[in-house]
Amino acid sequence: MRYTLHPLGDDAVLVELGKEISKETHQKVQSLTAFLEKYPPEWMIEYIPAYTTVTIFYNPFKAYQLSNGQLPFNFVCSLIKPLIEEMTENNMPEPEIVEIPVCYGGEFGPDLDFVAEHNGITPEEVIEIHSSGSYLVYMIGFAPGFPFIGGMSEQIAAPRRDTPRLKIPERTVGIAGMQTGIYPIETPGGWQLIGRTPVKLFRPTDDSPTLLKAGDQIKFKPISLEEYHHWEETEQ
Incomplete structure (x- = not known):
């Protein structure tokens, strides 16, 4: 498996597993990440997956204690390399299929007509x-619980707005380029808004907050x- 390791500050390693966004790299x-979740190294603090990388944060003091005098970064890299070589696709968990109800158009989707006109439909x-x-969540980022979702048809692709909105209501569904996503909290944004879901994506009081x-x-x-x-009332 091809990969490269890069330092990120003095307490993290950026593991680059590909150059392009694709299902293979994902x-x-x-x-x-499944391997790290199942077998967390004692020097690891947390890991953050992205489109083509996994950032692994480590405790430099713990790494130094375990390394017998090596630089923490070099020590961590020496352990990450065999770890990557050992992992296989069998480590991957079964994907969870999540249904997201959406009320399209109207006050919830003010840009639905623009997306239609832009694509001639x-x-x-x-x-x-x-x-x-059928969509795939590639990563979570930008805002707590915001999913970057791939797999949208180019038939409904649309550019970002020239002027971003200052406030987009939570749970609003949008389109930007070939991606679709859902704003989990109220935030500024420039995506084209086509609907809203009654389902909360950010749940800070739950064991799993997203x-x-x-x-x-x-x-x-x-x-x-x-x-x-009706759905929104049951979510309260």
Whole structure:
């Protein structure tokens, strides 16, 4: 398996597992994070997966104590290399399939008409295409629980807004380029907004504070405004 190791500050190693965003590279990222989750080294503090990399934060004092005088970075790298060589795709957990209900258009999706016009189709066709796809969560970032989701059809791709909005309501579904995503909290943003889900993505009081994680498969399900409000009440 090809990979490169880079220092990140004085307490982290950036493991680069590919140069391009792809399912193959994502599988390598998932394999490594699954291995670290199952067999966490005593010097490791945490790991952060991204599109093509995994950042491993370590305790430099612990690493130095265990290394018999080596530099912490060199010591950690010497242990990461055989770890990567040992891991296989068999380490990958089974992907979890998560259904996300979405009320499209109206006040929840003010840019739905723009996305349709930009692609020369109707708003109803945008909804049908968006909700019929099978998506992969590549990474969580930007805001707590924000999923960067790949696999969207180029038939509904749309550019970011020229001027970002200062406030986007939590749980709003958007499109930017070939990606779709969901704003888990109220935040500024420049994505084209097409709908909203009644399901909370950021749950800070739960054991797992985010509904989604890297590796999850997403299915969007269109729901009516009435269904949205009923669902939202059950989420309270």
